[in-house]
Amino acid sequence: MLTARILGAAVFCLICFISGPVLAERSDSFGDYQIHYNALSTNLIEPSVARAYNIIRSKNRALVNVAVLRRVMGTPLQPVRAKVTVEAVNLNAQLRTIDIRELNDGGAIYYIGEIPVGHNETLNFKLEVTPEGESTTHTTNFKQEFYTE
DSSP states (O other): OHHHHHHHHHHHHHHHHOOSSSSOOEEEEETTEEEEEEEEEGGGSOHHHHHHTTOOOOTTEEEEEEEEEEOOTTSOOEEOOEEEEEEEEETTOOEEEEOOEEEEETTEEEEEEEEEOOTTEEEEEEEEEEETTOOOOEEEEEEEEEOOO
């Protein structure tokens, strides 16, 4: 069971952070922190990974994925817990708040949320991230268009 969870976490990482035209990784740096984020259609997630993390697969749903990492001198980037909020606004100025949940599996920490999307819908996302133990909130924005047909 533990091996399956580790494998699932590895696959989830690959799906959510692979570079490419559809799943391009995005990141911003704020002092000692890097915030990695992306949004993708949930039908791109392998069924076994979706089941393991209770993600609904559909071409009409998007998954927002956020990871917060801290630079520590002499070591690789370290995942850290954070307060993460995400909002999305479409081109009709309709605001959607996205419920975010933390996934902590084998030391990797991700914040994910799902949202319904329409064909050719463009969403402007606003992320607010406050790393645990910090008082400063870091804000970043990105835009993603979704194709469901």
